[in-house]
Amino acid sequence: MILPTEFKTKMSELLEDEASAFFNTYKEQRTAGLRINTLKINQNEWEKLNPFQTESIPFVSNGYYYDVNLDEPGKHPYHAAGLYYIQEPSAMFVANLLDAEPGERVLDLCAAPGGKSTQIAVCMQNEGILISNEIFPKRAKALAENVERFGLKNTIVTNESPERLSEHFPNYFDKILVDAPCSGEGMFRKEPDAISHWSNEHVLECRHMQLNILEYAYSMLKEDGILVYSTCTFSPEENEQVIETFLERHDDIELLPIDQQFGIDNGKPEWTKNNLQEITKTARLWPHKLQGEGHFAARLRKKGSTQKARVREYKYSKRQNLKDYIEFARTYFENITFDNLQLFGNVLHSLPENCPELKGLKVLRAGLHLGEMKKNRFEPDHALALALQASQFKQVVTLDSKDSDCLRYLKGETLKGSGKYKGWVLITVDGFPLGWGKESNGTIKNSYPKGLRIMF
Numbered sequence: 001m002i003l004p005t006e007f008k009t010k011m012s013e014l015l016e017d018e019a020s021a022f023f024n025t026y027k028e029q030r031t032a033g034l035r036i037n038t039l040k041i042n043q044n045e046w047e048k049l050n051p052f053q054t055e056s057i058p059f060v061s062n063g064y065y066y067d068v069n070l071d072e073p074g075k076h077p078y079h080a081a082g083l084y085y086i087q088e089p090s091a092m093f094v095a096n097l098l099d100a101e102p103g104e105r106v107l108d109l110c111a112a113p114g115g116k117s118t119q120i121a122v123c124m125q126n127e128g129i130l131i132s133n134e135i136f137p138k139r140a141k142a143l144a145e146n147v148e149r150f151g152l153k154n155t156i157v158t159n160e161s162p163e164r165l166s167e168h169f170p171n172y173f174d175k176i177l178v179d180a181p182c183s184g185e186g187m188f189r190k191e192p193d194a195i196s197h198w199s200n201e202h203v204l205e206c207r208h209m210q211l212n213i214l215e216y217a218y219s220m221l222k223e224d225g226i227l228v229y230s231t232c233t234f235s236p237e238e239n240e241q242v243i244e245t246f247l248e249r250h251d252d253i254e255l256l257p258i259d260q261q262f263g264i265d266n267g268k269p270e271w272t273k274n275n276l277q278e279i280t281k282t283a284r285l286w287p288h289k290l291q292g293e294g295h296f297a298a299r300l301r302k303k304g305s306t307q308k309a310r311v312r313e314y315k316y317s318k319r320q321n322l323k324d325y326i327e328f329a330r331t332y333f334e335n336i337t338f339d340n341l342q343l344f345g346n347v348l349h350s351l352p353e354n355c356p357e358l359k360g361l362k363v364l365r366a367g368l369h370l371g372e373m374k375k376n377r378f379e380p381d382h383a384l385a386l387a388l389q390a391s392q393f394k395q396v397v398t399l400d401s402k403d404s405d406c407l408r409y410l411k412g413e414t415l416k417g418s419g420k421y422k423g424w425v426l427i428t429v430d431g432f433p434l435g436w437g438k439e440s441n442g443t444i445k446n447s448y449p450k451g452l453r454i455m456f
């Protein structure tokens with residue numbers, strides 16, 4: 001791996017006698033991890049089912065290292081069923097610093113592809129409101145797919161700039177994560193392309209952008225709200241110095257300590273402009289000190305009094321014809337109901353409790369996308385399949401993850417039915433929902449979304 005000369009010189013000067021240990025990590029294989037979705041499977045169940053060779057990640061519960069030479073968890077049907085998220089191990093450290101709780105209002109401002117949002121939503125147990133935002137439309141689409149795969153019901157995926165979002169949600173959120181776009185120095189082993197984009201100028205451009213994004217986040221945070229800032233880069237300009245400048249700009253912001261165990265290091269006062277001692281409260285994850293690619297994180301609180309948020313709640317339309325959905329639910333659901341139903345065009349959603357007004361925002365997904373009202377019938381959405389448990393649907397087809405039928409389903413092929421069902425069937429892998437099929441006369445027509453089908 002050929003690293004930029006300027007980067008090497010800079011890191012050598014910064015790290016002094018640690019530099020050789022740091023550079024040696026570039027000769028080693030990258031670390032890879034997966035984090036299980038405890039909304040769908042608990043740790044004990046996972047340990048019985050786990051088909052991969054994994055080891056627990058010490059600094060995050062529910063996170064596991066896997067070996068990229070042995071396993072490809074991204075291609076396993078359990079991935080399609082949303083049982084886990086593939087995420088770089090040190091990135092898993094950040095979202096838990098928010099301590100997001102059920103019922104809170106949380107914003108993940110730079111969210112795609114969704115690693116940290118899916119983690120936050122799990123902490124929230126699907127209750128409260130998580131706005132998961134991404135500025136670039138293509139990336140926002142990938143984010144929405146991951147939110148759907150994880151079976152999330154309380155998440156609103158938006159495709160907005162931080163500026164526009166801040167106009168809509170002043171002083172609204174209990175917690176905000178800014179996992180900022182950065183120069184990506186911690187990505188060099190995972191995505192060697194990041195090396196070619198690196199330059200000192202780019203580091204400074206990123207710093208400028210990060211400070212801007214933080215200002216918008218500040219204006220959306222309510223009094224006593226928690227803000228977590230993180231990057232996957234090493235440069236002090238984007239880490240310690242961003243926090244230093246942000247603290248200088250806002251005397252109502254305080255830095256909170258982060259527990260530094262398992263080889264997690266602290267931010268460096270000597271890397272700030274004014275030798276800011278309290279920057280030791282921030283955390284640095286280094287590839288030569290723990291198994292992970294590297295991250296920086298800071299935890300902040302807004303002490304100052306802000307005006308009360310004046311975001312209105314969503315107004316439900318009273319005149320909705322839900323007859324076909326009600327019939328579908330009566331025919332197929334078992335001990336489950338969905339609340340806060342709202343039609344947007346023909347598409348039926350179950351919005352999160354106390355959903356804010358969303359008018360004027362680009363919304364890709366508001367809560368759970370239940371399905372579409374067609375002429376005289378309701379057609380369930382893929383998201384609904386992934387948000388259900390097998391026991392909540394009356395017609396369930398169980399495929400074995402090791403059986404060829406499972407792969408055939410994920411490729412979009414027709415399956416042979418048992419003959420005992422008629423109409424919609426919930427296809428599951430080892431009991432975990434994968435998607436829909438429609439059975440008639442012993443044949444199951446495949447409804448797995450075309451865009452997700454396996455191509456080989």
Ligand SMILES: C[S@@+](CC[C@H](N)C(=O)[O-])C[C@H]1O[C@@H](n2cnc3c(N)ncnc32)[C@H](O)[C@@H]1O
Pocket residue numbers: 091109110111112113114115116117134135136139161162179180181182209213
């Ligand atoms: C580090 S990534 C986020 C990773 C994500 N939090 C996760 O855990 O999967 C930063 C994100 O910020 C987005 N971004 C880029 N420029 C931005 C801007 N000016 N404002 C807000 N977000 C931006 C990028 O498209 C990218 O998706």
